[in-house]
Amino acid sequence: MAAPIVKLDNIHKIYASGEVEVHAVRGISLEIQKGEFIAIMGSSGSGKSTLMNTLGCLDRPTRGSYLLDGINVSALNRNELADMRNQKLGFVFQGFNLLSRTSALENVELPMLYAPRRISAAEMRERAMHSLEIVGLAARHDHLPNQLSGGQQQRVAIARALVNRPQLLLADEPTGNLDTKTSVEVMGVFQKLNDAGITIVMVTHELDIAHFCKRNLIVRDGLVVRDELVVNRSIAAEEMKKHLAAETAAKLTVAAP
Amino acid sequence: MRLVATTIIALRALRRNKMRSVLTALGMIIGVGAVIAMVSIGNGAKVQVEASIASLGQNIISVFPGTLTTGGARGGWGSASTLTPEDALAIQAEIAGVVAVSPEVRDRQQVLSNGLNWNTSINGVSPDFLSIRDWGLAEGVIFTDLEVRSTAKVAVIGQTVADQLFPGSSPVGQTLRIRNIPFKIIGLLKPKGFNYFGSDQDDTVLIPYTSAMRRVARRTTLSSILIQSTTQNQMPRIQQEITDLLQQRRQGREPDFTVRNQMELAEAATATSRTMTGLLGAIAGVSLIVGGIGIMNIMLVSVTERTREIGIRLAIGAHDHDIRLQFLIEAMVLSLMGGALGILIGVGxxxxxxxxxxxxxxxxxxxxxxxxxxxxAVGIGFGFYPAHKAAKLDPIEALRFE
Structure with missing residues (x-):
C-alpha cells in the first residue's frame, strides 16, 4: 500500500485564551490515502474546524506530528506553511471567498501568482482556463463574482483550488450557503473530481451531503468518535434526476386546478 | 520576492477600486500641485526682483556722506556734507578698473513750463550717469563734459515729467524753469518704470551736477557718488580702494563717508524673495505631508476593509512579504501617480x-x-505601516473576518 497523503499522529491543539486553556483537539490520529473522499462532521465546538485548519496548514498542532505528502508540517515556519498551502492543498470555503470585482479567470490565476516558481502569463491563463473547463465555467471566465450564481461562484472557487494541482482538496462546508439543488450540483463536481483521482476532505454538518462522500468521520470533544465507510452512497447525477422529477411533480400539482 | 507577480497583483487591486485609488491620490495631487505652483510663483517673483535690481545698473558702487556728530548729537547718514566733486574726480583718476563715475546732487524743486508746473526730483549728474544706470535716451542727447564744466543750463527729462509738462508734444527743444532759471531741454529719457522700492524712476530731471550745485541746490557738496566697475569680481577690491583713497584724502579725520555696493542690495532683495519662495515651498510641503498622511489613512482603512482578501491570499500561499510588498507597491503607485498628476496640475x-x-x-x-x-518617498514612508499591519495578519483570523 502506498504512503498515505495525510498522516496525523496523536494531534493535540490547545488554545491559551487568557487564563483558560481550551483543549480543542485531544489526540486525533488519522490516515488519509490517495483517492479518498471524506466528510468530517460534528457540532460546533467539536474541534472539527481546528482539525480542518491543521490539515490545511493554516495552524500548527500544539503536540503530535502531521505528515503531509511525507513532509513534517509541524516543523515548518509561517512562509514554508504558505508554500505547502500553495503547492499541496486546495481550499474551498463556505463563503466562496472570491476576490470581488475580479474576473473568474483572474480569481483562478491567483494561486499561481504566489507559486514559488514563476509561471508565465500565457501558462497561467492556459491552466486557469483548463481549471474552469473542469468545473464547466470556461465560457464565463470574464464574469465577475457578482454576475455569477452561488453555485457558479463555488465552482470558480473549486477551479481556483485545483489550479496548482494539489494533493489534497479541503472544503469547509462548501454547500453551507447553497440551496439543495445547487448543493447537489456542487457535490457532483466534487464526485467527478474524486473519480478523476483527487483526494477530498470536507467539513459538513448536513448528513445527506456527507452521504455523497466515501468515508465519514464524526468528531466530538476533540476526538474522532466514529469513522465509517458510507454504504449506499448518493450519486449526484441520480439525486439531481430525483430532484428535478420532484420539482416537476410539484409544478404539476400547483398547476392542476 | 516575487516582484513581477506582486506588481501585477497590486495593479489589479488598484484597478478594482478605481474611485478609491483616485481619491487616495488626490491628497498627493493637491500637495505636489501646490508645491510646483508655489515654487514656480516664488521663482518668478525672484527673477522679477533680480531684473528690477539689474535695472538699477550693473556693478555699481555708491559712496554716501557719513554721519556728523555735533556736540554729542549724532546725525544720520548724509548729515556730514563732505563729499566733493574732487573726491569723484580723484576716484576716476586714481583707481584702476573704474569704468564710469558720476557725482549725484539731488534736490526737489517745483519746475515750470508751458504754463504747467510739477514738483519733481532734480538730479545733478555727469554724462556717465546714463551708462552707469544702463539708461537710454528716447529723444535728443545727453549733455557733454564741456557743458558740465561750464555749468550749462541744459536738462534731460524723464517720461513722467514730459507727460506732466508737455502733454501730447515733444519736450526736446522746449524750455523748463527750475527756481525760475530757464533750462533748455536737450533730451528725453526712455521710460524705466518703477524701481524695486516703488518709486517712479521716470519722475526726474537730469542736469549737469555743476549746475545743480551752483544754480539749483546751492551747495558745494555731493549727495553721493556713483561708480561703475568693469566686472563684478573687481568690486570688493575697488570698494576697498575707494575707502582707502577717500580716507587718505581726509587726512586722518574721522571717516565721514560710507561706501556700499549694489550687490549687497541685490543680495538683500533676492534673499527676501528666496525667503518668500522657501516659505511658500514650506507651506506647500506641509500639504504634501498631509497628502502622505491621507494615503496612510486610506491604506489603513483599506487593510481593515480587505482583511478577508488578505486572508484569502495568505490561505492560498502568499508569504507575509508578498502582502507587505503588495501594499507598499499600491501606496507607491498611488503617490507617484498623484505626483505625476500633481506636476501637471501645478504647471497648469x-x-x-x-x-x-x-x-x-x-x-x-x-x-x-x-x-x-x-x-x-512619501508613498514608501506612509505606506509601510499599513503594509506591515496587513502582512502580520493571521490567515485564520483574517478569513473569519466579516
Whole structure:
C-alpha cells in the first residue's frame, strides 16, 4: 500500500485564551490515502474546524506530528506553511471567498501568482482556463463574482483550488450557503473530481451531503468518535434526476386546478 | 520576492477600486500641485526682483556722506556734507578698473513750463550717469563734459515729467524753469518704470551736477557718488580702494563717508524673495505631508476593509512579504501617480496664475524632480505601516473576518 497523503499522529491543539486553556483537539490520529473522499462532521465546538485548519496548514498542532505528502508540517515556519498551502492543498470555503470585482479567470490565476516558481502569463491563463473547463465555467471566465450564481461562484472557487494541482482538496462546508439543488450540483463536481483521482476532505454538518462522500468521520470533544465507510452512497447525477422529477411533480400539482 | 507577480497583483487591486485609488491620490495631487505652483510663483517673483535690481545698473558702487556728530548729537547718514566733486574726480583718476563715475546732487524743486508746473526730483549728474544706470535716451542727447564744466543750463527729462509738462508734444527743444532759471531741454529719457522700492524712476530731471550745485541746490557738496566697475569680481577690491583713497584724502579725520555696493542690495532683495519662495515651498510641503498622511489613512482603512482578501491570499500561499510588498507597491503607485498628476496640475495652475494676474512664473525642473521623488518617498514612508499591519495578519483570523 502506498504512503498515505495525510498522516496525523496523536494531534493535540490547545488554545491559551487568557487564563483558560481550551483543549480543542485531544489526540486525533488519522490516515488519509490517495483517492479518498471524506466528510468530517460534528457540532460546533467539536474541534472539527481546528482539525480542518491543521490539515490545511493554516495552524500548527500544539503536540503530535502531521505528515503531509511525507513532509513534517509541524516543523515548518509561517512562509514554508504558505508554500505547502500553495503547492499541496486546495481550499474551498463556505463563503466562496472570491476576490470581488475580479474576473473568474483572474480569481483562478491567483494561486499561481504566489507559486514559488514563476509561471508565465500565457501558462497561467492556459491552466486557469483548463481549471474552469473542469468545473464547466470556461465560457464565463470574464464574469465577475457578482454576475455569477452561488453555485457558479463555488465552482470558480473549486477551479481556483485545483489550479496548482494539489494533493489534497479541503472544503469547509462548501454547500453551507447553497440551496439543495445547487448543493447537489456542487457535490457532483466534487464526485467527478474524486473519480478523476483527487483526494477530498470536507467539513459538513448536513448528513445527506456527507452521504455523497466515501468515508465519514464524526468528531466530538476533540476526538474522532466514529469513522465509517458510507454504504449506499448518493450519486449526484441520480439525486439531481430525483430532484428535478420532484420539482416537476410539484409544478404539476400547483398547476392542476 | 516575487516582484513581477506582486506588481501585477497590486495593479489589479488598484484597478478594482478605481474611485478609491483616485481619491487616495488626490491628497498627493493637491500637495505636489501646490508645491510646483508655489515654487514656480516664488521663482518668478525672484527673477522679477533680480531684473528690477539689474535695472538699477550693473556693478555699481555708491559712496554716501557719513554721519556728523555735533556736540554729542549724532546725525544720520548724509548729515556730514563732505563729499566733493574732487573726491569723484580723484576716484576716476586714481583707481584702476573704474569704468564710469558720476557725482549725484539731488534736490526737489517745483519746475515750470508751458504754463504747467510739477514738483519733481532734480538730479545733478555727469554724462556717465546714463551708462552707469544702463539708461537710454528716447529723444535728443545727453549733455557733454564741456557743458558740465561750464555749468550749462541744459536738462534731460524723464517720461513722467514730459507727460506732466508737455502733454501730447515733444519736450526736446522746449524750455523748463527750475527756481525760475530757464533750462533748455536737450533730451528725453526712455521710460524705466518703477524701481524695486516703488518709486517712479521716470519722475526726474537730469542736469549737469555743476549746475545743480551752483544754480539749483546751492551747495558745494555731493549727495553721493556713483561708480561703475568693469566686472563684478573687481568690486570688493575697488570698494576697498575707494575707502582707502577717500580716507587718505581726509587726512586722518574721522571717516565721514560710507561706501556700499549694489550687490549687497541685490543680495538683500533676492534673499527676501528666496525667503518668500522657501516659505511658500514650506507651506506647500506641509500639504504634501498631509497628502502622505491621507494615503496612510486610506491604506489603513483599506487593510481593515480587505482583511478577508488578505486572508484569502495568505490561505492560498502568499508569504507575509508578498502582502507587505503588495501594499507598499499600491501606496507607491498611488503617490507617484498623484505626483505625476500633481506636476501637471501645478504647471497648469502656475500658467493660469501668470495669465490671470500677469505674475511672472518660472517652473523649475528641480522642483518637479524634488516633488516627484518626494512623493515616491512619501508613498514608501506612509505606506509601510499599513503594509506591515496587513502582512502580520493571521490567515485564520483574517478569513473569519466579516
Amino acid at each position: 495652475a502656475s500658467q493660469i496664475v501668470s495669465q490671470l494676474n500677469g505674475w511672472p512664473v518660472q517652473v523649475s525642473s528641480a522642483s518637479i524632480i524634488v516633488a516627484f521623488v518626494f512623493s515616491g
